[in-house]
Amino acid sequence: MKLETLGWNIFFEARFTPYSGKGLLPGRISIQHKDRYVLLSEQGEVNGKVSGKFRFEVKGLHNFPAVGDWVVFEIDSGDQSAVIHHVLERRSKFSRKVAGDRPDEQVLAANVDIAFLVMGLDGNYNLRRLERYLTAARESEAQSVIVLNKSDLCPRPFLEECAQEVLSIAQGIDVIVMSALRTEDVAPLHSHLAPGITGVLLGSSGVGKSTITNQLLGMEHSKVQAVRETDNHGRHTTPHRELLVLPHGGIIIDTPGLRELQLWSGEDGLHDSFDDIEELATNCRFRDCRHEAEPGCAVKSAMQGGTLEPERYESYQKLQREIQFQITKNNSTAKRLEKERDKKKANQLKNNPHNRDKQ
Ligand SMILES: Nc1nc2c(ncn2[C@@H]2O[C@H](COP(=O)(O)OP(=O)(O)OP(=O)(O)O)[C@@H](O)[C@H]2O)c(=O)[nH]1
């Protein structure tokens, strides 16, 4: 496999230079399965793990290799597996807060150029959820494209209404209306995925991400979930994120449906997604207007005048509260976790004679 077909370019080349010529090789993470990885490289597909030194020194979950990452590895002379020593600097990342209480960042996909935000034109359709996806996607530095899938299930008048609604919040982002059951419908996705460009498919479970992946590949690779099967064991929900090289050039990452997309630090994204509201607010009489009962509030009067949808304003407020809560929580828990980690490391050092010798 040539590195260029995997998305290698001068950015990564430059980051790899300090490691070249020492028996170290570049590879791209295709699958992550707990602590095991599948890498794509000039040597083909290799299975591997991070080195003991990496594991010991790494700070935070988000610094472990993620799908899409370029890593520096070495072939173990014994079992021929890959030993990962470094993760090259990311050009972009798509991450979320880890489910649960710890404010750990989980990188869902790295070095992504285009995020395809997939929504179904069936019961899955929800404009407010799309707004949340757009906000999170803006944080990633990837370009977003909205994909409204299952157009075959949507009666025409409703289809046009949905498309209009989505266009009204898309703010210049491309909107693709398609049915993944029709091969010709994936052509606009192909045209976004030029050779060496990496896309990721994001969206709820069952919206058709794997069906789209199979169409892009021109064959059945990812198992597709049969919606009519009610038995959970029969469902083919995608088990893990996977990076695949397309026959036309271009690279796609299929992901399992996101159950919860907790924003990591969506502040900048929030400003971009709702810049119409923020623009309005600059016309409020008071600079610190909360748009509640203040006189001369431009946001309130836009809602009364019908130029701003109250639902849009509500979701803006909701996101704002969520982000504020997240920031406060991150600050306090980050300090506590830092302490815990230092203590754990100190204990490991003390109890491990091998490490003690090295000190
Ligand atoms: N009618 C119709 N069905 C579709 C379309 N796209 C996907 N499906 C069906 O929807 C179901 C779910 O599709 P998947 O591709 O597995 O969905 P997914 O997004 O990969 O789901 P997860 O892997 O669970 O995240 C399957 O039964 C597909 O055949 C479409 O455009 N039209």
Ligand SMILES: [Mg+2]
């Ligand atoms: Mg899937």
Ligand SMILES: [Zn+2]
């Ligand atoms: Zn106001």
